[in-house]
Amino acid sequence: MQKLSLTRLSELFEIIAADRLLYLPVDNSAGQAQYKKWESGVAMSQALNTVRSAKDFFFPQTENIVDFKMAGKNIELFDSRSELENFVIFGVRACDARSFPILDKVFLAEPVDTFYQSRREHGTIITLSCTRPEETCFCSVFGIDPGNPEGDISSWIEDGEIYFEAITKKGTVMLESFRSILEGADEGAVKVQQMRTKEIMAKLPYGSLDLSGFNEDELLEKFNSPKWADLSQSCLGCGTCTFICPTCQCYDICDFDTGHEVKRFRCWDSCMYSDFTKMAHGNPRITQTEKFRQRFMHKLIYFPANNNGEYGCVGCGRCLAKCPVSMNIAKVARALGDE
Amino acid sequence: MQINEKNEFTPNIVAFCCNWCSYAGADLAGNNRLNYPADVKIIRVPCSCRVNPMFILRAFQKGADGVIICGCHPGDCHYTTGNYYARRRLTMLFSMLDFLGIDRGRTRVEWVSAAEGAKFAATMNDFVETVTNLGENKRLGDLRCRK
Amino acid sequence: MQEIMLERAAALLQDGTVNRVFGWQTGTFVYDITPSVFRSADELGHGFVYNDFCGNNLSKYLVRESKKEGKAAVFLKPCDTYSFNQLIKEHRILRGNVYVIGVPCSGKADIEKIKATGISGVTGITSDDENFAVDTIYGSQMVEKNEVLLERCKSCKSKKHVVYDELIGQEGEVQDAGRFDMVEKLEKMTSEERYAFWRGELSRCIRCNACRNVCPACTCEKCVFDNDDSGVAAKASADTFEENMYHIIRAFHVAGRCTDCGECSRVCPQNIPLHLLNRKGIRDINEYFGEFQAGEDSETLSPLTEFTKEDVEPGIVNTKGGM
Numbered sequence: 058m059q060k061l062s063l064t065r066l067s068e069l070f071e072i073i074a075a076d077r078l079l080y081l082p083v084d085n086s087a088g089q090a091q092y093k094k095w096e097s098g099v100a101m102s103q104a105l106n107t108v109r110s111a112k113d114f115f116f117p118q119t120e121n122i123v124d125f126k127m128a129g130k131n132i133e134l135f136d137s138r139s140e141l142e143n144f145v146i147f148g149v150r151a152c153d154a155r156s157f158p159i160l161d162k163v164f165l166a167e168p169v170d171t172f173y174q175s176r177r178e179h180g181t182i183i184t185l186s187c188t189r190p191e192e193t194c195f196c197s198v199f200g201i202d203p204g205n206p207e208g209d210i211s212s213w214i215e216d217g218e219i220y221f222e223a224i225t226k227k228g229t230v231m232l233e234s235f236r237s238i239l240e241g242a243d244e245g246a247v248k249v250q251q252m253r254t255k256e257i258m259a260k261l262p263y264g265s266l267d268l269s270g271f272n273e274d275e276l277l278e279k280f281n282s283p284k285w286a287d288l289s290q291s292c293l294g295c296g297t298c299t300f301i302c303p304t305c306q307c308y309d310i311c312d313f314d315t316g317h318e319v320k321r322f323r324c325w326d327s328c329m330y331s332d333f334t335k336m337a338h339g340n341p342r343i344t345q346t347e348k349f350r351q352r353f354m355h356k357l358i359y360f361p362a363n364n365n366g367e368y369g370c371v372g373c374g375r376c377l378a379k380c381p382v383s384m385n386i387a388k389v390a391r392a393l394g395d396e
Numbered sequence: 397m398q399i400n401e402k403n404e405f406t407p408n409i410v411a412f413c414c415n416w417c418s419y420a421g422a423d424l425a426g427n428n429r430l431n432y433p434a435d436v437k438i439i440r441v442p443c444s445c446r447v448n449p450m451f452i453l454r455a456f457q458k459g460a461d462g463v464i465i466c467g468c469h470p471g472d473c474h475y476t477t478g479n480y481y482a483r484r485r486l487t488m489l490f491s492m493l494d495f496l497g498i499d500r501g502r503t504r505v506e507w508v509s510a511a512e513g514a515k516f517a518a519t520m521n522d523f524v525e526t527v528t529n530l531g532e533n534k535r536l537g538d539l540r541c542r543k
Numbered sequence: 544m545q546e547i548m549l550e551r552a553a554a555l556l557q558d559g560t561v562n563r564v565f566g567w568q569t570g571t572f573v574y575d576i577t578p579s580v581f582r583s584a585d586e587l588g589h590g591f592v593y594n595d596f597c598g599n600n601l602s603k604y605l606v607r608e609s610k611k612e613g614k615a616a617v618f619l620k621p622c623d624t625y626s627f628n629q630l631i632k633e634h635r636i637l638r639g640n641v642y643v644i645g646v647p648c649s650g651k652a653d654i655e656k657i658k659a660t661g662i663s664g665v666t667g668i669t670s671d672d673e674n675f676a677v678d679t680i681y682g683s684q685m686v687e688k689n690e691v692l693l694e695r696c697k698s699c700k701s702k703k704h705v706v707y708d709e710l711i712g713q714e715g716e717v718q719d720a721g722r723f724d725m726v727e728k729l730e731k732m733t734s735e736e737r738y739a740f741w742r743g744e745l746s747r748c749i750r751c752n753a754c755r756n757v758c759p760a761c762t763c764e765k766c767v768f769d770n771d772d773s774g775v776a777a778k779a780s781a782d783t784f785e786e787n788m789y790h791i792i793r794a795f796h797v798a799g800r801c802t803d804c805g806e807c808s809r810v811c812p813q814n815i816p817l818h819l820l821n822r823k824g825i826r827d828i829n830e831y832f833g834e835f836q837a838g839e840d841s842e843t844l845s846p847l848t849e850f851t852k853e854d855v856e857p858g859i860v861n862t863k864g865g866m
Contacts, residue, residue: 086743087814088659105663108812109749118749119781189681192572192665260680262571262666291578291604293756297812300751309778315541316458324779331769381757381810382599383575449795450767450775457784471852480850484832487857488798488847491827492791492820494860495729497738505857535738538784 060242110303151206156303184208193374204251289349296327418466424513445478462527625838645707695805730864799845802838
């Protein structure tokens with residue numbers, strides 16, 4: 058393990074930013090944290106987490122796929138991608154860090170999504186442990202330890218020092234690049250912090266959420282539960298939950314006519330929207346109840362059934378904080394788990 | 397954005413002209429050989445009231461640097477009341493665009509009758525000059541639609 | 544207040560006046576309120592709450608619900624009653640199927656503002672007239688209620704209900720709100736400053752459509768942004784133009800119909816002050832076409848569907864405010 062005095066954090070950022078793009082959580086004018094590019098003088102946010110998740114870096118909200126130009130009856134295709142720069146995301150929390158392997162299962166499975174793959178290859182993730190979890194956090198339910206985040210390099214801030222440990226090969230290489238300003242350290246302070254965080258996690262209201270009833274065998278029973286009607290009753294179908302969720306990954310492909318070419322791009326879509334799953338004959342998910350049910354069945358039952366029991370949720374709590382009608386996966390799991 | 401032979405910026409102007417008055421006014425300007433810049437692209441609508449604010453936004457999106465709406469004089473609308481509604485609606489729209497920081501000179505409403513060929517040409521000349529001085533529309537343009 | 548409301552709701556269900564009641568349901572953290580329908584005294588007993596976090600405007604749900612069988616009761620705060628009136632005016636709600644109970648409101652709190660004071664790990668919140676006592680995992684703290692009101696509640700326009708079948712508590716008064724203060728401040732800025740302000744705000748928009756979906760004025764069966772034939776349909780804002788365009792179009796579509804309920808700003812996950820755009824619309828209408836507030840009654844036509852022969856010319860915009 059290596060450590061650095063917190064007062065020298067900007068030196069570290071300078072070294073990293075010298076040959077690649079560095080992003081970290083920064084407070085914005087609305088008092089929230091969002092990922093921004095680091096420049097000299099920019100301070101890292103003290104907020105527990107950003108409003109938008111880190112999935113934006115690998116799966117951006119809009120992404121150009123290909124351009125078409127018509128010349129008479131001929132169509133010419135243009136690859137509009139530009140060469141990606143290497144980048145580092147600093148300060149990712151344990152919940153968001155777990156979302157990347159979940160997204161990998163979708164985008165890196167055959168056929169591989171080359172856009173996502175390229176971004177993953179160019180990105181290095183430095184995670185940061187949590188010391189003040191909120192009441193909306195429930196990552197522990199999914200086996201995530203906020204005191205021990207995954208990533209390429211993990212870091213812990215304790216007592217004016219920041220500790221680093223490389224996890225992956227990519228992380229080891231990255232750590233070497235700034236080892237010169239680090240000192241060796243023992244794990245004592247980090248272990249103390251981890252114990253403290255575990256005690257806090259035990260006090261959280263959703264820390265003991267029981268997901269044992271959510272498995273393939275109970276699929277039909279959960280699907281047919283009469284509770285969905287009441288749970289979905291106030292859902293506005295806005296899509297806020299899907300857009301700030303670190304693991305939601307649905308997208309739509311659209312064409313835009315610029316006047317001199319057609320740009321085909323993909324953009325985030327939401328299963329909450331009225332035209333999701335709409336087909337030539339109509340939409341099989343007729344009311345909001347079916348759409349609402351689909352989202353949580355996917356995260357809690359369908360996805361784990363297809364992915365060795367890995368849930369499609371990381372317990373980050375963003376949907377708990379941001380839903381206009383305060384309906385979220387934790388309330389759904391609790392309501393349906395009681396059966 | 398357009399650059400003419402002299403390497404100067406010339407603006408793209410879209411003019412929504414109502415069929416009964418201002419479009420006829422434009423025709424009269426043409427008949428009388430009154431000059432106004434070729435940058436002005438006229439779109440004929442049955443009444444100024446037909447102009448949906450989304451048309452104006454779309455014009456800006458697709459590369460217009462200025463949008464002008466011409467109609468019959470209030471009180472003389474071919475459909476009696478259309479331009480009254482347009483007047484209120486466009487006041488609201490221009491105010492909202494101004495509130496968002498879009499340059500004021502880029503939008504205008506002018507009431508031109510079928511007999512006012514000279515006024516039509518003069519209006520267009522003036523509007524083109526105003527927009528040329530404002531320069532290219534960067535604030536309400538769509539980068540993807542630029543060549 | 545909560546007890547009185549519970550009693551009335553139960554009584555109305557009991558005597559068959561209504562077969563369901565729309566109200567607010569308690570959550571896990573005290574501040575996470577969900578709008579809900581209660582069909583029995585039992586259900587009311589299990590979840591109904593009316594506290595300082597019940598900011599949700601229930602009137603929009605009635606668009607769908609008033610078409611269903613039987614009469615429904617609904618609790619409306621003063622600002623909610625304006626939206627209700629407006630929806631009656633637009634023939635979206637069947638008035639005969641709704642029993643409106645007006646409830647008083649002294650302003651609702653914003654949990655984000657409470658957390659901005661440094662509070663986190665909330666386990667409980669109690670309150671008296673002046674303060675919140677917040678219990679957290681990390682200790683307890685007091686916050687003054689006035690400091691953490693929702694932005695829209697800070698400039699409340701009226702505590703007087705404009706429509707009800709029954710009123711609980713004393714009738715309130717129209718307030719002198721100062722609700723156009725920020726709009727006026729923006730108007731005085733230069734064009735560049737305004738542009739910079741709005742770019743800073745709207746660049747955060749993620750097109751989640753929460754503002755549109757919660758807005759009582761946005762009840763179109765097929766929204767122009769969901770309609771591929773409209774030319775503006777998009778699921779995401781691909782660039783700065785589309786970010787601006789969505790909000791200009793939405794503000795324009797609700798102009799003259801916006802009841803200033805403030806829900807759009809409350810629900811925005813990125814804390815964009817959307818109410819400013821709508822208030823600009825209201826202020827323009829007041830200034831150019833006469834004082835008008837949508838929802839004050841259910842008869843008066845919106846100024847944008849009327850005209851006078853002496854209306855101002857659009858060029859008047861060029862004479863106003865900062866250049």
